[in-house]
Structures are given as structure tokens and as C-alpha cells.
Amino acid sequence: MQGKCGLFFTSYRGEARIFRSGFQKLMVGLFILALLAAPLALNIHETSVMNLVFIAVIGAVALNLLTGVCGQISLGHGAFIGVGAYAAGQCTLHGVPFPLAILTAGLITAMVGMVFGVPSLRLKGIYLAIATLAAQLVLEFVFLHGGALTGGSSGLLLDPPTILGFVFDTEARMYYLLLFFAAAALLMVANIMRSRYGRAFVAIRDYYLSAEIVGVNLFWFKLVAFGVSSFLAGVAGGLWAHYTGYISAEQFNIGLSISYLAMIIIGGMGSVLGSVFGAVFVVLMPEALNALANSLSAAFPGISQSLVALREGVFGLVLILFLIFEPEGLVNRWRLVKAYWKLYPFAH
Numbered sequence: 001m002q003g004k005c006g007l008f009f010t011s012y013r014g015e016a017r018i019f020r021s022g023f024q025k026l027m028v029g030l031f032i033l034a035l036l037a038a039p040l041a042l043n044i045h046e047t048s049v050m051n052l053v054f055i056a057v058i059g060a061v062a063l064n065l066l067t068g069v070c071g072q073i074s075l076g077h078g079a080f081i082g083v084g085a086y087a088a089g090q091c092t093l094h095g096v097p098f099p100l101a102i103l104t105a106g107l108i109t110a111m112v113g114m115v116f117g118v119p120s121l122r123l124k125g126i127y128l129a130i131a132t133l134a135a136q137l138v139l140e141f142v143f144l145h146g147g148a149l150t151g152g153s154s155g156l157l158l159d160p161p162t163i164l165g166f167v168f169d170t171e172a173r174m175y176y177l178l179l180f181f182a183a184a185a186l187l188m189v190a191n192i193m194r195s196r197y198g199r200a201f202v203a204i205r206d207y208y209l210s211a212e213i214v215g216v217n218l219f220w221f222k223l224v225a226f227g228v229s230s231f232l233a234g235v236a237g238g239l240w241a242h243y244t245g246y247i248s249a250e251q252f253n254i255g256l257s258i259s260y261l262a263m264i265i266i267g268g269m270g271s272v273l274g275s276v277f278g279a280v281f282v283v284l285m286p287e288a289l290n291a292l293a294n295s296l297s298a299a300f301p302g303i304s305q306s307l308v309a310l311r312e313g314v315f316g317l318v319l320i321l322f323l324i325f326e327p328e329g330l331v332n333r334w335r336l337v338k339a340y341w342k343l344y345p346f347a348h
Contacts, residue, residue: 016194018187035179039172047171049287054178055240056279058185060263061272062232065189067261068269069198070225071205072120076132077260079139080230082252084109084237089156089247090149098161098242102181105238106231112139113230120222124208136254143249155248158241174243181239185232190272192228201225205270262315266322268329277330282315289314 009015019025039047063077084105091101116135123131143150150156160169161177168174192198200221203211212218241247259282267278326333 018190018194036176039175044171047175049283051171051174051178051243053280053283054175054182055236055243056260056263056283057182057276058232058236058239059260060267060279061185061189061275062229062236063260064264064267064270064272064275065192065201065232066225066229068264068271068274069193069205070201070222071124071208072117072222072225073125073129074132074229075129075254075257075261076116076135076139077229077233078252078254078256078258079136079143080109080113080233081237081240081256082139082143082247082249083112083230084234085241085247085252086143086146086150086156086237087234088238089158089241092158092242093156098163102235102238106234109234109237110227110231113226113233114223117223117226117230120226121219133254136257140249140253143252150249151247153249155246156241158245158247160245161242178239178243181235185235186272186276188232189275193272197221197224202270262319264329265319266329268331271329271331273334274329274331277334281330285315285318 009020014020019028038050042050059077059081063074066072066074087108088101088105091104092098096104116132119131120128144153146152160167160174162168163177166173168177193201200211200216203214203216204218204221208218237252263278263282264275265278266281267276268274322329
């Protein structure tokens with residue numbers, strides 16, 4: 001009999017590849033083609049929802065690298081996204097081209113994140129979470145009282161992104177721009193996780209004393225984790241600012257940080273794919289509740305207002321249920337489904 005059944009690796013490089021088989025590459029290629037063609041089949045509202053998903057994916061994978069991979073809990077992720085939004089906004093308001101403004105926003109946010117990441121050498125767990133919560137509160141104060149830099153309570157009005165004279169002023173145009181940035185962020189984090197930096201992050205997360213004994217510089221690698229995560233958060237903030245066209249301090253409060261934590265918990269901690277699942281789930285859940293309310297409004301008048309009021313409660317309930325019944329997130333369910341079909345009909 002010729003040919004092989006299953007996956008066989010003869011080198012570490014082969015095992016570390018992102019796509020390990022031709023079938024995976026085919027499926028990913030078809031998925032990318034479907035994403036590229038999606039705006040042709042979606043209406044304006046559905047396209048705008050997809051745009052929000054792409055921004056959420058960038059923010060979620062950034063936090064997952066810091067918290068899920070490196071084990072550094074952060075409750076200030078929403079504020080870091082805000083730093084990127086204001087930085088990119090100020091750059092474009094002063095005539096900086098949009099791509100350079102996004103890069104500058106990422107770098108500024110990375111520096112801010114590394115400053116607030118310095119306590120991570122001495123703090124961990126709930127103590128580090130409180131330290132990052134303090135960063136969230138400090139940055140919220142700066143956003144609200146930043147004067148002309150942040151617009152104060154009035155916020156900032158921004159124009160749509162422009163690259164080489166092409167204006168991204170429609171939902172479909174923004175769709176392709178955000179899709180590009182989301183794919184680039186996912187590839188960036190996936191490659192970091194395959195590098196020695198990714199292995200060092202995992203070692204620090206699993207047991208930092210063992211990591212230090214084998215030569216991992218805890219301070220440096222924790223700072224790098226904060227820097228890279230904050231860089232991507234800044235990019236997400238810059239994209240968010242120019243997509244919505246308006247930013248204010250209320251958009252980057254502690255609720256946003258908790259939403260991103262919920263994304264990586266629901267999707268799967270320490271997984272790039274889990275970040276995508278979590279972002280899709282959290283962004284689409286309000287849309288699903290609205291659709292459910294509309295379908296039931298004929299039989300139960302007034303239920304739409306009740307479901308909208310219960311949205312935060314439903315969100316919390318879903319998060320608790322995931323922690324109890326699926327603590328490894330949706331990505332673990334995805335692995336079980338793949339394993340089932342790989343072994344079918346010999347599942348046992």
C-alpha cells in the first residue's frame with residue numbers, strides 16, 4: 001500500500017508550520033475567498049458588523065498574547081486601545097498619512113503599555129490585575145481631561161482613512177482594509193508563538209521559576225509581551241477611531257477591557273483561533289439577541305425592550321456558563337469536532 005494516513009512530521013520545522021497539511025491550506029484558501037466575496041452578498045448593516053468583528057479580532061488576539069500566552073493578566077486593555085485611537089487621531093489631524101499614523105499609534109501605545117508593564121516583574125495574578133486596573137483608571141482620567149490633545153468630554157471628529165488618495169468612506173471599502181489588518185495581526189501573533197519568544201512566554205505562564213532557571217529573562221520577556229500586545233491594541237484603536245469617525249473617553253472605559261477579557265475566555269486562552277472565535281461570539285451576540293427579540297415581538301409585544309435591558313445580564317450569564325462547562329473555550333469544542341471527524345467511525 002502506498003501513501004500515508006494521518007500527519008507525520010520528520011522535523012521540528014514541519015511540526016511548527018501554521019498549516020500542516022494540504023487540506024488545511026485548501027480550506028483556508030476557500031475561507032479567504034469567501035471573506036473576499038462576502039461584501040457582495042452582505043447588506044450595509046451586515047458589512048458593518050463584520051467590520052466590528054475584524055477590529056475586535058485584532059484587540060482580542062493582542063490581549064490573548066499577553067494574558068493567554070504569557071500569563072500576564074491585564075484589566076487595562078480598553079485604555080490601551082484608547083491610547084491608540086487618540087494617537088492615530090492626532091496624527092491624521094496633523095496631516096500624517098494614515099498608514100504612518102496607524103504605525104505611530106501602535107508604537108506610542110507599545111511604549112505606554114511597557115511603562116505600565118514594569119510592575120509585572122514584581123507582581124503577578126490578582127496583584128498585577130489591580131495594577132493594570134490602575135492604568136485603566138489613570139488613562140481614562142487623561143482621556144477626559146486631556147484638553148486639546150483628546151478633546152476632553154467633546155471627543156475628536158476624524159475623517160475616513162485615505163491611502164494614496166483612495167478614501168475608505170464606505171462600509172465595503174473599510175471591510176477590505178480591516179480584513180487586511182486583522183489577517184496581518186493574526187499572522188503576526190501566530191508567528192510570534194512559533195518563535196523562541198513565544199516559547200519563553202509559555203514557559204513564564206506555566207511556571208516562571210523554571211523559566212528563569214533555564215535562562216529566560218523574565219523582566220525582558222514580560223516587557224516584550226506588554227509591548228507587542230499594546231502595539232496591536234494601539235493599531236486596533238487607530239482603526240476603530242477612523243472607522244467610527246468619532247472618539248470619546250466613554251468608549252474606552254473598564255467595560256471595554258472586560259469585554260476583551262470575555263472574548264479570550266469564551267474563545268480560548270492562549271489560542272490565536274480562540275481569539276477569533278471569542279471576538280465573533282461577543283460581537284454577534286447582541287445581534288442575535290436583537291434578531292430573537294424581533295422574531296418574538298409579534299407573539300410577545302414589548303419583549304424587545306426586555307431583551308435589550310437584559311443584554312448585559314445575558315452576557316454575564318454566558319460568561320459564567322463558559323467558565324463552568326467549557327473553561328477552555330470554543331476552540332476546545334472546535335478541536336473535539338475535528339477529532340471526531342478525523343477518527344470517524346472509530347471514535348472510541
